Amino acid sequence: MVRNLYGLGLYHCDVPLASTLPRESFSSSSELSSSHGPGFASLNRRDGAGGWSPLVSNKHQWLQVDLGERMEVTAVATQGGYGSSDWVTSYVLMFSDGGRNWKQYRREESVSGFPGNTNADSVVHHPLRPPLEARFLRFLPLAWSPKGRIGMRIEVYGCTYRSEMVNFDGKSSLLYMFNQKSMSPAKDVISLKFKTRQTDGILLYREGQNGKHVTLQLVRGKLILSLNSGHSNLPSPDARVTLTLGSLLDDEHWHSVLIELGNTHVHFTVDRHSQHFQAEGECDYLDLDCKISFGGIPGHGKSVAFPHKDFHGCFENLYYNGVDLIDLSKKHTPQILVTGNVSFSCSHPQIVPVTFLSSRSYLALPGTTGEDKVSVAFQFRTWNRAGLLLTTQFQHGPAALVLILNDGKLRLSLSQPGHLARDVTAGAGLSDGQWHSVSLSLKGNHLSVMVDGEAAAVAHSLRGQIDSGDTYYLGGAPDKGRNYGLKCKSLGGLVS
Structure with missing residues (x-):
């Protein structure tokens, strides 16, 4: 078996994989300019601006490489932008078979990600023990040069992965x-x-x-x-x-x-x-x-x-x-x-779960301006008895909607200016680690909630008109900075 030979040191799996790829194999969340695009992100590359830099340096940026097929990846390496003050000091490595369902690579010696660079041109190399198997890799910067911005050049090492x-x-x-x-x-x-x-x-x-x-x-x-x-x-x-x-x-x-x-x-x-x-x-x-x-x-x-x-x-x-x-x-x-x-093949999932791993994790989805109806449907699962599922602030006035798990039950709270908060409680035993479905509908001045196909005891009438929120946060919220380990599935279904 290949892996046995590798373990005995008789099998070499350390070929550079990324530097031989065409520029089209690299993609990113954004780019500062055309010369800072992801196609310039190969290790030791000096053309263009000498590496990838996003339009804005924050923790929502990523650099992705498509290896073309599932490969065994045994190491990664990074540099900053060539001859610049731009580099990444720590990052998270994600991997995926199909480019939709992502998983974080976790090092045994650290749960916080990979140490990055301290200057622009030195190479920092990290072996992956154990190796991973994937077609797509994503580098997510966590911190970067205090005197510059995010800048990355990368290499991926490994070999062809035999898969039956x-x-x-x-x-x-x-x-x-x-x-x-x-x-x-x-x-x-x-x-x-x-x-x-x-x-x-x-x-x-x-x-x-x-x-x-x-x-x-x-x-x-x-x-x-x-x-x-x-x-x-x-x-x-x-x-x-x-x-x-x-x-x-x-x-x-x-x-x-x-x-x-x-x-x-x-x-x-x-x-x-x-x-x-x-x-x-x-x-x-x-x-x-x-x-x-x-x-x-x-x-x-x-x-x-x-x-x-x-x-x-x-x-x-x-x-x-x-x-x-x-x-x-x-x-x-x-x-x-x-x-x-x-x-003798394995298709990629059509429904992709999202895992919230830390107190700073959340998913932000945009609303639609000017609509007076909201429809939200998703599934979640968790072992925790309390946690934030969904929150949004509506466009007109300080009205807000908060959907939480409280003592294993779902509680929806709707606050409107000049009125007492309206609460709806539904479901029970929802913190059992199994998937539970939630659907929420607001249209005009009417609100209804369903959990696992059963309607809440009362569908409430709202006071005044409700407009769609600008942004819907699932699993956490940026202002609260906290999350309760919820894992949500099918976080689409937002119809405005």
């Missing part, structure tokens, strides 16, 4: 059948990546006699590995083992899984987090049938006695004891039984 994908539609599965004598390893090693927007689904299932089985399933956005030894006479900790890792894993980002299963032990890793279990009694977790299913349970198995749902989403680089199962599936080998509609 399979897509399950929620009614399909792969069944791998093998010869036990030819395999007979000291332990089973299963590795894969997955991404989905469904909270529940079976990733793998293998069974044996007397109810013995190994199951990996997504339950309410968490991965649960279950082992049943099939021996009711064993101590309960050994007879049934349940290991849980991850949270909110249905975010349409890739998550890596590694399972190492021995006769009496199991090591379970999701992304960078691991759990280990060692049985005290006489267990044999490997004494199972010579077949293992992925994405679902064909025929529902011999002894499936638990509620389950088939997986809807994508797997990538699925290996069982070193065997590339997706490659076998594409070749239609008799070892693989395909059930249902399975395809």
Whole structure:
């Protein structure tokens, strides 16, 4: 496997990727002038103004590079603008497969981003451990030269990423059948990546006699590995083992899984987090049938006695004891039984979630001037019992609308000059980490609110006419500078 060779130092993955790209592969939030455009942002470039600078230096700017295809990225490097007083002293690195659904790269040694430059022309290089896989990268400046403005030149290092994908539609599965004598390893090693927007689904299932089985399933956005030894006479900790890792894993980002299963032990890793279990009694977790299913349970198995749902989403680089199962599936080998509609590509999501990671995070969406109606629809999820969901100030007068989560309930407060604030409360138990839908409608002097398809107890009549706000803030607000970790989905639906 490529990654094993890389880990042994036998595989070199440090080729400059950005400097060989055409100028059209670079884009940005804005540019100071045509000579400060993103096409001049390659490392050591001196033409144009010698690098990228945005029109305004603030924390809302970004520089993006399109690598053309998904690549393995092992390092990044930055410079400031050539021969100038413009450079970036710290930045955040984001990555994406399709250019819409972004995720922040988090360094183990720092949660605040990457240290940048202290002058214009020195190169600051950062290895990425572990590497990331993406087509698009974004550099978001956090701080810059106090004597100048934002200025960046960048390089990205890595290599071609080998990727085999399979897509399950929620009614399909792969069944791998093998010869036990030819395999007979000291332990089973299963590795894969997955991404989905469904909270529940079976990733793998293998069974044996007397109810013995190994199951990996997504339950309410968490991965649960279950082992049943099939021996009711064993101590309960050994007879049934349940290991849980991850949270909110249905975010349409890739998550890596590694399972190492021995006769009496199991090591379970999701992304960078691991759990280990060692049985005290006489267990044999490997004494199972010579077949293992992925994405679902064909025929529902011999002894499936638990509620389950088939997986809807994508797997990538699925290996069982070193065997590339997706490659076998594409070749239609008799070892693989395909059930249902399975395809060997993975589409990009049409609905993109936005994650608010800090107290300074928020999303600002423009309103439409001169309209007397507002329609807002979105979904959110959070584990926090309190948080700001939406706020806006209407165009005429100090009237304001604030939508918050309070004690797990949704509360809408509408303040109008000369009148007491009007409050509407709806829903309950909304801080359970699951998706909840909210729709809000204001037209003329009428207000209505719905949560998860149910209308609030009373639709209120407003005093006077309400006009659309200039800006709608979701997940936080710039003046308050606070946020409660809410994650909102489908933050469009603003119709004026």
